[in-house]
Amino acid sequence: MDWISIGRLVLKEPFHLTQFLLCCLCLCGLILIIQPEFLFSPDKNIEKLQDRRTFIIGMACGIFASLVGCVVFMTIRVLKGKVSVVVIQFYFNFFSVIFGGIGMMNEGAVAVNGTDIFLMCLMGIFFYLAHSSRNRALYMEKPFVVGVLSYMQVIVSYSFDIFIFKTHLNFISILGCLIVMISIIFLMYYINK
Amino acid sequence: MKNAWSDLIGNSSSYFLRCEAKFPHFAGITYTFIYCLFYSIASLICKWLKWIPTYQLLYMSSIVSLCCCILTDSTRIIPKDLKTYRLLFQRGFIGSLGLVCIYKSLAYLPLSISILLVLMNPLWIGFL
Numbered sequence: 001m002d003w004i005s006i007g008r009l010v011l012k013e014p015f016h017l018t019q020f021l022l023c024c025l026c027l028c029g030l031i032l033i034i035q036p037e038f039l040f041s042p043d044k045n046i047e048k049l050q051d052r053r054t055f056i057i058g059m060a061c062g063i064f065a066s067l068v069g070c071v072v073f074m075t076i077r078v079l080k081g082k083v084s085v086v087v088i089q090f091y092f093n094f095f096s097v098i099f100g101g102i103g104m105m106n107e108g109a110v111a112v113n114g115t116d117i118f119l120m121c122l123m124g125i126f127f128y129l130a131h132s133s134r135n136r137a138l139y140m141e142k143p144f145v146v147g148v149l150s151y152m153q154v155i156v157s158y159s160f161d162i163f164i165f166k167t168h169l170n171f172i173s174i175l176g177c178l179i180v181m182i183s184i185i186f187l188m189y190y191i192n193k
Numbered sequence: 194m195k196n197a198w199s200d201l202i203g204n205s206s207s208y209f210l211r212c213e214a215k216f217p218h219f220a221g222i223t224y225t226f227i228y229c230l231f232y233s234i235a236s237l238i239c240k241w242l243k244w245i246p247t248y249q250l251l252y253m254s255s256i257v258s259l260c261c262c263i264l265t266d267s268t269r270i271i272p273k274d275l276k277t278y279r280l281l282f283q284r285g286f287i288g289s290l291g292l293v294c295i296y297k298s299l300a301y302l303p304l305s306i307s308i309l310l311v312l313m314n315p316l317w318i319g320f321l
């Protein structure tokens with residue numbers, strides 16, 4: 001939804017009502033999967049679930065991160081054709097190391113064994129491959145398509161939860177997964193027809 | 194090590210470029226699916242290592258990714274024109290700031306609300 005708006009307003013990309021409706025359907029499916037407490041909890045009072053101050057700070061951070069994500073996507077789109085995806089990734093990781101280092105100095109670090117170091121290295125490689133793929137996708141496709149298809153990440157994560165962490169999913173979550181997948185399939189068909 | 198990694202990336206890139214030329218309409222979509230899969234695997238590892246402080250995880254994973262970038266192609270890291278350089282700095286700085294905010298949001302809010310915010314909030318920008 002985010003990249004639709006940005007792409008339409010700033011990049012002047014073509015945007016149709018059908019695309020908007022399909023994205024709304026995808027978003028509804030996402031809400032059913034995630035089931036936020038303020039919508040699905042039997043006790044609808046958020047203040048009882050979280051401390052009010054903590055909740056507001058968390059919301060502010062989430063909103064800011066989301067806004068920042070849009071700017072990042074826009075920047076990558078502007079950089080299309082100027083530099084390779086690896087160069088974009090390099091600058092992102094360069095600043096992440098600085099931010100991570102500063103944060104680690106404040107929060108402190110724990111001692112880790114060989115297995116943990118191996119897993120952290122593996123995580124870094126997977127993040128590198130993931131971000132490179134996303135940057136390449138943004139070079140080739142409209143931002144809103146990348147945005148909508150990124151919702152698949154939630155479904156993949158849920159698959160990990162079911163098959164690896166043995167998490168029990170309820171009917172509403174499964175319905176949400178189906179709605180997201182169906183809307184994505186129709187959107188892909190609509191774009192490529 | 195550097196040659197082996199460069200060869201691996203070079204061969205993979207050639208293969209993907211051939212696929213892009215063959216199926217141009219589905220290349221972007223395929224890359225997005227690859228992104229989702231790899232990102233989920235990385236998140237899975239992150240969940241396994243949840244007892245390690247987030248900044249330590251961010252620092253270590255970023256160092257490894259940075260090494261991967263340097264091993265892949267270290268010749269074109271400094272762009273020729275100033276505007277591109279500024280855009281790259283903007284992407285790096287703002288992106289990292291956003292990443293820290295996501296971690297903070299995850300720390301302060303339930304996972305479901307955080308994911309929902311990150312994925313859907315910019316919709317409001319469109320309305321604004």
